[in-house]
Amino acid sequence: MVPTNYYLILSAILFGLGIVAFVFKRNIIAIFMAIELMLNAVNLAFVAFSQSLGKVDGEVFVLFVIVVAAAEAAVGLGIIIQTARTRRSLNVERADLLKL
Amino acid sequence: MSPAVAIFFVLAALAVFGSISLIVQREPIHSALSLIVVMVALAGLYLLMGAEFVAAVQIIVYGGAIMVLFVFVIMLLNAGEEERTNFSRLATFAGIPLALAVTGFIAAAIARSSGALPAAAPSGALTDTKTLSTLLFSDFVYPFELTSFLILVAILGAIVLAQREN
Numbered sequence: 001m002v003p004t005n006y007y008l009i010l011s012a013i014l015f016g017l018g019i020v021a022f023v024f025k026r027n028i029i030a031i032f033m034a035i036e037l038m039l040n041a042v043n044l045a046f047v048a049f050s051q052s053l054g055k056v057d058g059e060v061f062v063l064f065v066i067v068v069a070a071a072e073a074a075v076g077l078g079i080i081i082q083t084a085r086t087r088r089s090l091n092v093e094r095a096d097l098l099k100l
Numbered sequence: 101m102s103p104a105v106a107i108f109f110v111l112a113a114l115a116v117f118g119s120i121s122l123i124v125q126r127e128p129i130h131s132a133l134s135l136i137v138v139m140v141a142l143a144g145l146y147l148l149m150g151a152e153f154v155a156a157v158q159i160i161v162y163g164g165a166i167m168v169l170f171v172f173v174i175m176l177l178n179a180g181e182e183e184r185t186n187f188s189r190l191a192t193f194a195g196i197p198l199a200l201a202v203t204g205f206i207a208a209a210i211a212r213s214s215g216a217l218p219a220a221a222p223s224g225a226l227t228d229t230k231t232l233s234t235l236l237f238s239d240f241v242y243p244f245e246l247t248s249f250l251i252l253v254a255i256l257g258a259i260v261l262a263q264r265e266n
Contacts, residue, residue: 009207
């Protein structure tokens with residue numbers, strides 16, 4: 001029997017590492033992966049609370065989060081492809097103008 | 101230490117190791133592979149908690165579909181090693197304190213409420229897929245239908261965005 005706090009603290013650590021990756025990475029695809037990491041950390045907390053309280057609602061929320069993450073990945077990667085085409089670079093610091 | 105706690109620590113170490121590897125790796129494809137390690141470790145943790153359906157969805161949708169999409173885009177754009185700039189050094193001063201503050205804040209909140217929550221159930225004891233699906237198609241049926249609409253809009257958006265202009 002693993003205490004729920006262990007899962008919650010692991011979730012907090014993964015979320016913190018996601019923030020570090022989001023701030024540090026310069027590659028736009030890696031920044032997008034950092035967002036996915038943070039979503040995963042939140043999912044872990046959802047399932048931990050759900051199992052601990054004995055309610056299934058948390059797991060339903062996790063399914064919705066996964067659906068939104070999939071939709072976000074499809075649209076976000078489309079935007080990344082367009083950005084890379086127009087700017088010929090994946091570095092976020094090159095993308096500092098709204099219009100070319 | 102019971103076997104469940106030992107398995108938890110192995111999987112937790114794997115997840116944290118994968119996350120650190122995601123930050124340290126310079127090649128995007130290596131970061132993507134590290135993220136897959138994190139997702140598989142999290143699926144193992146869901147199994148340990150007894151959420152079998154979520155574990156399966158995690159492997160199929162995250163480890164399969166979403167990460168394949170990432171690797172596909174990395175290869176399509178031929179993404180190479182990322183370059184270090186002045187802003188990376190600036191991020192060292194702003195980013196690490198920020199991340200430590202957020203992690204510390206959440207951990208402090210958890211520690212303060214320690215003991216209020218019962219331990220997570222062992223595998224298979226609490227929920228099964230039938231309960232989950234009954235809830236999904238009764239109480240949550242409107243959000244469920246809305247997500248299908250969301251996916252449809254996302255597909256259309258992805259097609260329009262990734263299209264080459266003529």
